Amino acid sequence: MASLSRHAGTYPSWALAALGVTQIIGYGTLFYSFATLAPDMSRDLGWNEEWIFTALTVALVAGGLAAPYAGRLADRHGAANVMSLGSIAAALALAGCAMASGPLTFVAGLVTMELASAFVLYAAAFVAIVQGSDGEARGRITHLTLIAGFASTIFWPLTGWLASFLDWRDVYLVFAALNLLLCLPLHLSIRSIRPGGNGRTPSGDAPGRAEPLEPALVPPAERPRRLRFLLLAMAVEGFVLGSILVHMIPLTRHLGLGADAAWLVSLFGPAQVASRLVNMVFGSSLRQATLAAIAAALPVAGLVLLLMTGTLAGAAGFAILFGMGSGLISIIAGTVPLELFGREGYGRAVGLLSAARQLATAVAPALLALMIARLEAVPALWIVTVAAGLGFFLFALLAVSVQPRKEAGASSGPAPL
16 A cells, blocks of 8 residues: 555545536536526427426436436446546537437437436535545535535526527537546546545455544444435425525515515525635534534525515525525535445445435425415415425434534444434
């Protein structure tokens, strides 16, 4: 292992920067660009926009279902290898979607895009960081989400600019080239990371097999039950975040805040980044299960503020609190399973959590739209607020039920849920 020692410890900064670039491009090309291009897609394919977004929902469900499989492959073969193949698949899917001859081939291309996303976005990147570091992986996960948080800031205007002189098909071909010519080489480059304690050894052993520096909080016998509990909590948060984010601008109109309230959405992105920055600077000693409870509490506070005040100031506070909660949820999706279950099988755990969140996120906008149509906006939002409260309760219960073994004692284990 002497030849590997130079990579031991924290995940290298150059590799983290490479992953940050691929996450910005991945989220930008496979997700954020879609809303900007949807009107052109609708006109070209002869579908109304509702059907275009329904196709995206189907594709997101498919991507969510693929996430656990992608996680298992990352455990078995190394996340960098999986992400490299995912970059090729993403490029081919974008090109295939661009060459779609009609609605059916367009949907097939879109589904393939979201299947590929399971192999190149956060879940896979988190596994790459854990497999490539002997030391503080959770700090590097926070750094990565801070970098990737600029994906929407970059790709919303970039997509609009490209669409001003290219049609949507040509834009997708440009995005395919980005995945193939930039993301693929970067993913291939991080295959060289060989930490002394937990990476792939020269003999080809699977990554992530060594013991972590600190023991997992949950003993092996308790892990299946705790994981199911965490999956439920993450699915609830996925529903809350997914339902509100898609409807944020229409909700300002439903609540009588006026067309000028649309600017409030611009507060969401900076709030996401700010929460990650604050956590990076001040949250190093905070247990990740506790951070999860804090993250889940912020959307509850934001929704209550919005509903109780009904003012522009209250709506601004809502957008900020909701954005901060969303920013932290992206972090804890990678750090909580590492803290609770350790490195063994980390890819599978992260993949399952990604699936739970993405499946709930995919169906949430349609459910909220149905509730608004049947009940009107305010009662529908109170239902979402109750769901957000449930998410906070689940994460808070998880936080108080697990204790570091040095505090609770290795023999006592976590408290029963």
